[in-house]
Amino acid sequence: MNKIKKINQIDLRGKRVLIRVDFNVPINGNEISSDFRLKASMKTIKYCIKEKSKIIIMSHLGRPKSNESNLSLHPIYLYLKKYFDKNNVIFSKDCISKKSINISKNLNPTEIHLLENLRFHSGELNNSETFAFKLSQHAEIYINDAFGTSHRSHASNSSILNFFKKKCFGFLMDKEFNCLTNLKLNKKFGIILGGAKVSTKLGMINHFIDKADSIFIGGGMSFTFLKSMNKKIGNSLFEKKMLGIAKDTLEKSISSKTKIFLPEDFVCSKEISSSSNIEEKSINDFAQDDIGLDIGSKTIDLFLNEIKSLEKIIWNGPMGFFEIDLYKNGTAKLAEFISNLSSNNKLTSIIGGGDTVSAIIELGLSNNFTHISTGGGASLKLLSGEKLELVQSWGNND
Known part of the structure; x- marks a missing residue:
């Protein structure tokens, strides 16, 4: 854990940053039932805005078998567009298409680019290096702020580490580990x-x-x-x-x-x-x-x-x-x-x-509580004294 850098230990100014968040939230129709997990990562996103970064956000939603429209991140795009009303927020209908990568490469500082559901591609759950490489083309710096998936080895939090020299934890990840281990x-x-x-x-x-x-x-x-x-x-x-x-x-x-x-x-x-x-x-x-x-x-x-x-x-x-x-x-x-x-x-x-x-x-x-964790299985594993897959993957890449 000591080897993993925190977000404020890396120079993000003007850089393209790829943030893995856990926006796996309940959605009924187009309405988000609970934005608890969305709000949990806002400190990290706001910090990147303050640093004039070009921000690319990726997440999964549910367990789709293919491109299921009811598991699209489009409702989250609408939420972000409203939340960051002073920033330009863009949504791509695919997370690794040439079009989406070109959008990321041409972002202006403080612009936000939300990618479509990672799990629409089988490579995410299979921890595919090919899929991870394509994701890495979006940015120069990788930030993980998805504590809820840290007990899994997936392409967006494991294999992807092979393709970034500069990588760090977001504020939420740092807070979760501090609260649950100390x-x-x-x-x-x-x-x-x-x-x-x-x-x-x-x-x-x-x-x-x-x-x-x-x-x-x-x-x-x-x-x-x-x-x-x-x-x-x-x-x-x-x-x-x-x-x-x-x-x-x-x-x-x-x-x-x-x-x-x-x-x-x-x-x-x-x-x-x-x-x-x-x-x-x-x-x-x-x-x-x-x-x-x-x-x-x-x-x-x-x-x-x-x-x-x-x-x-x-x-x-x-x-x-x-x-x-x-x-x-x-x-x-x-x-x-x-x-x-x-x-x-x-x-x-x-x-x-x-x-x-x-x-x-x-x-x-x-x-009213001291700390409410965003991770179910992840918090349980950490509180059981076990090492999370994410930490093991990170250790293998340092």
Whole structure:
């Protein structure tokens, strides 16, 4: 990491700069539902404007099988055109055509050129050197500001490094790495984990056992742990293959400094999509056909009471089936409580994971946390103590 230059360590004045951003945002029709990731890279783009750079922006959107019009970056072009109303913003319908490369080579200082979806070409996901070389023809300097893709080896963030002598991280990348790696674990801190699967969070759990004071487990993944304790979980989903590992993890925590907190009660229903027969139940009172869909009030109180004694919290994964209003109370209560503590400088809060971030944005609390990561899988991997593919690729090119 120390070898990777920061954007303010390279002379960008008047130069053509190719910025890899993560503008993989939700779009309905032509409307952008959330501009959280767009705004996250604006500091880098504005800095390039200040330096009178000629700016070329590239990103992916979704997982297209070909040139799918609903996954075009054209709505993002319209957003940028409005956001940078004093700058000339140009859109190219292909990212490696001769026409688009000529546009980049003839840009004036402070002009912005947005390229079409990188994944319209198979070479992006295949980490093709040929595709990466064509992308490199757009500019003299390469800037990576796409933390959300840093756990992948793709042409636009891996092979492309072979074709630039001058390359650096943008401000967002630098911020993400600083927040997620310089955790200073001397303070009393805890981890909240939710979502459906233990398997995706196991690395993070193992990394922090004996480092964290508390690990709070909610969401669907809690049922695998409860099942491993021979609790009756009704018809709730669990990972059968992870039962042994879940049991070992709980036993491992007993001899460590880390205390694991599991839900004591849940909001239950017989069917996920039904609004009838919803009731709050202790885990000890589950019927055979009960499905746990959110943490209950006793669990909320238990978690909040423990969290208020902490100085730092890392949260990845919702506490319930947040997409349905009936089952978002647990996530909402935790978010409101943690955001209040953070706003009053009583708690350092780091949020990761796409679903958790979406929930917090929906609740209107996104400005109240210390750091909200733009990377789901990337933040999870980094917080599990693993090295990201992007960093490995960068190391091989220095």
